[in-house]
Amino acid sequence: MHYPNLFRPLSVGAHVFRNRIISLPNKGKPVLGETGIPSDLFISYLAEKSRGGAAQVTVGDTVVDPEYGRGRWAPLTLSTENYGFLNELPFAIKQNGAIASIELNHSGSHANPPHRSPVGPVSYVRPDGVRVEAADIDMINRIVDKFAQAALTAKNVGFDGVVIHGAHGWLLGEFLSPLTNRRTDQFGGSLENRARLPMLIVDAVRKAVGPDFLIEYRVSGSELVAGGLAIEESTAFIRMIRDKINLVNVSAGLDHIPEVQIHVQPTHFLPHGYHVKWAEHMKKELDIPVIALGGITTPELAERILADGKADFIGMSRPLLADPQLPNKAREGRPEDITPCVRCMNCLADASLKKVVSCSVNPRLGRELRLNGEYAKKPKAKKVLVIGGGFAGMKAASTAAERGHSVILAEMTNRLGGILKFSDHDELKKDIRLLKNHLIAQVEKTGVRVELNKFLTKRDIAAYEADAILVAVGSTPKVPPIPGIDLPNVWHVTEFYEKKLSPGKRVAIIGGGLAGCETAVELARRGCSVVVLESLKGFARDANPLIANALRQTASQLDISFLDEMICEQILENSILVRPAAGGKQFFIETETILYAVGMEARSQLYGEIYDAADIVAPVGDCVRPRRIGEAIFEGYFAAMNL
Ligand SMILES: Cc1cc2nc3c(=O)[nH]c(=O)nc-3n(C[C@H](O)[C@H](O)[C@H](O)COP(=O)(O)O)c2cc1C
Numbered sequence: 001m002h003y004p005n006l007f008r009p010l011s012v013g014a015h016v017f018r019n020r021i022i023s024l025p026n027k028g029k030p031v032l033g034e035t036g037i038p039s040d041l042f043i044s045y046l047a048e049k050s051r052g053g054a055a056q057v058t059v060g061d062t063v064v065d066p067e068y069g070r071g072r073w074a075p076l077t078l079s080t081e082n083y084g085f086l087n088e089l090p091f092a093i094k095q096n097g098a099i100a101s102i103e104l105n106h107s108g109s110h111a112n113p114p115h116r117s118p119v120g121p122v123s124y125v126r127p128d129g130v131r132v133e134a135a136d137i138d139m140i141n142r143i144v145d146k147f148a149q150a151a152l153t154a155k156n157v158g159f160d161g162v163v164i165h166g167a168h169g170w171l172l173g174e175f176l177s178p179l180t181n182r183r184t185d186q187f188g189g190s191l192e193n194r195a196r197l198p199m200l201i202v203d204a205v206r207k208a209v210g211p212d213f214l215i216e217y218r219v220s221g222s223e224l225v226a227g228g229l230a231i232e233e234s235t236a237f238i239r240m241i242r243d244k245i246n247l248v249n250v251s252a253g254l255d256h257i258p259e260v261q262i263h264v265q266p267t268h269f270l271p272h273g274y275h276v277k278w279a280e281h282m283k284k285e286l287d288i289p290v291i292a293l294g295g296i297t298t299p300e301l302a303e304r305i306l307a308d309g310k311a312d313f314i315g316m317s318r319p320l321l322a323d324p325q326l327p328n329k330a331r332e333g334r335p336e337d338i339t340p341c342v343r344c345m346n347c348l349a350d351a352s353l354k355k356v357v358s359c360s361v362n363p364r365l366g367r368e369l370r371l372n373g374e375y376a377k378k379p380k381a382k383k384v385l386v387i388g389g390g391f392a393g394m395k396a397a398s399t400a401a402e403r404g405h406s407v408i409l410a411e412m413t414n415r416l417g418g419i420l421k422f423s424d425h426d427e428l429k430k431d432i433r434l435l436k437n438h439l440i441a442q443v444e445k446t447g448v449r450v451e452l453n454k455f456l457t458k459r460d461i462a463a464y465e466a467d468a469i470l471v472a473v474g475s476t477p478k479v480p481p482i483p484g485i486d487l488p489n490v491w492h493v494t495e496f497y498e499k500k501l502s503p504g505k506r507v508a509i510i511g512g513g514l515a516g517c518e519t520a521v522e523l524a525r526r527g528c529s530v531v532v533l534e535s536l537k538g539f540a541r542d543a544n545p546l547i548a549n550a551l552r553q554t555a556s557q558l559d560i561s562f563l564d565e566m567i568c569e570q571i572l573e574n575s576i577l578v579r580p581a582a583g584g585k586q587f588f589i590e591t592e593t594i595l596y597a598v599g600m601e602a603r604s605q606l607y608g609e610i611y612d613a614a615d616i617v618a619p620v621g622d623c624v625r626p627r628r629i630g631e632a633i634f635e636g637y638f639a640a641m642n643l
Pocket residue numbers: 024025026027028060061103165218251264265266293294295296315316317318319347348351357
């Protein structure tokens with residue numbers, strides 16, 4: 001048996017979990033319109049997660065009292081009128097053998113109710129000018145009732161359990177936290193008082209649903225801010241409710257304070273398994289099944305956490321967006337087939353911006369229903385030539401081969417991986433490295449014929465007599481026209497890593513986009529003193545806001561200086577001459593190593609030359625326009641699916 005601890009079943013209450021993998025709550029794309037009716041797309045998305053083998057699939061953030069805020073995510077409404085539609089949710093999960101669970105939440109101070117003030121433990125005026133009212137005893141009774149009603153509805157429509165959302169600073173978290181609960185009545189002050197509302201809710205929910213229904217409580221083991229809830233108190237609180245609940249889900253952080261919001265979903269700047277230490281603490285202290293989570297992206301790590309006795313279950317959110325089949329693939333001993341989450345946070349950035357959940361590495365996510373229909377028929381087998389072995393080319397080649405085509409992948413260098421080969425030597429890029437290795441493994445396993453060291457001319461290409469040619473030749477680094485750029489201590493960042501060069505003590509990086517800033521973090525972690533120079537205003541403007549935020553938090557702890565609106569006039573042997581863009585005096589920055597990352601240039605020429613060389617010729621990825629990994633994977637995948 002592969003991963004024996006991960007796949008050992010466990011009975012909890014009246015339920016048998018088929019393994020130890022819990023699909024954590026995810027908001028996004030939940031309903032059609034304002035009626036609270038779940039869309040078919042959403043139902044299919046849940047079914048796919050369950051088909052992938054997780055033991056429990058949890059529907060995300062569901063608001064218990066829509067009059068006090070439907071939330072920003074068009075939440076489901078657990079109302080009786082919607083019974084007929086709602087019951088498809090648990091059945092889509094259960095038909096594939098998983099336990100069906102739904103998260104109940106009240107957004108408290110952070111809600112935006114249409115016709116009244118939001119409620120929280122205390123009254124105050126939010127930074128956006130909205131007045132929050134302190135919940136009085138009638139309101140407290142209403143909230144308790146709403147949780148109980150919602151749990152009963154969840155049970156009646158077929159769910160096996162609920163997750164009570166007491167983490168991340170929503171209403172229950174606000175009451176429990178010494179940071180936000182400054183009440184002086186029986187609902188504030190001591191831990192017993194702060195815990196009173198959550199305890200009333202847990203009692204009422206248990207009374208409403210009976211003994212066999214699963215109740216999981218989600219808590220922030222630590223809120224990660226000074227004055228916030230810490231592990232001793234969160235553990236003491238779970239001890240108070242331990243007899244009424246079945247599972248504790250140990251998360252961390254707060255959703256409303258940017259400095260820690262980003263830690264709720266640990267990014268690639270943080271270690272894998274970042275929140276596990278708090279779960280481990282609870283596991284030691286309490287006799288209750290504990291779910292550990294936070295950047296546990298591989299079955300190896302999940303297995304180790306269980307084998308070390310740190311938790312009973314492993315919660316995964318983003319890894320199962322990246323590949324809902326992760327549990328099945330792990331169980332079958334095929335970890336190399338798991339598409340790894342790269343913790344790029346586009347999922348949550350898109351959930352905020354577009355109200356959908358998407359994934360850079362899983363182009364099917366949220367589209368399962370439509371794609372299963374559109375691509376149900378196997379195509380007529382074709383001879384396919386893919387040119388370029390970067391991410392777009394590898395995804396295109398393996399997808400085409402899986403669809404039954406005969407595929408040749410020609411790569412001009414001596415190995416696959418494209419521009420991201422450098423991830424082999426950059427610790428910050430560990431997740432990307434895993435993705436690269438996964439894509440290479442897929443090319444190998446699907447029977448693609450790989451031809452390395454093949455630089456193809458138009459004539460060479462014609463000789464393949466391919467029915468379809470996918471051009472995925474990527475991009476090349478732009479070289480900034482600065483005198484001295486060709487000095488021997490000046491490198492493009494990727495070249496620097498690939499050549500495994502050692503940096504000097506002082507490093508200057510020209511270009512403050514994400515690539516430059518991430519290199520600064522990596523080298524500062526290796527002990528360098530780094531200065532990042534950017535000609536425009538601001539840094540990492542090409543990053544999504546969550547990654548930009550995480551980058552700022554990380555860089556602020558390191559020896560990195562950021563100088564924006566700064567023009568590099570000349571590179572000298574051990575210094576750079578710079579000038580403020582707005583005018584002012586030139587000055588020298590002393591440095592031993594100089595790196596640059598000022599953008600990429602599409603290799604667009606080849607497609608222009610061979611666009612008529614076969615029945616189908618399509619450019620994919622960076623050779624169209626340099627962009628992010630998500631676009632490369634998406635275009636490679638669909639170009640192949642469309643053959
Ligand atoms: C797109 C997205 C949506 C999320 N929505 C919810 C939610 O509705 N409720 C919740 O409690 N947590 C939510 N989370 C947090 C996750 O449940 C989880 O705690 C977090 O992502 C860390 O786990 P991971 O490292 O396995 O992704 C969300 C996370 C992501 C990435």
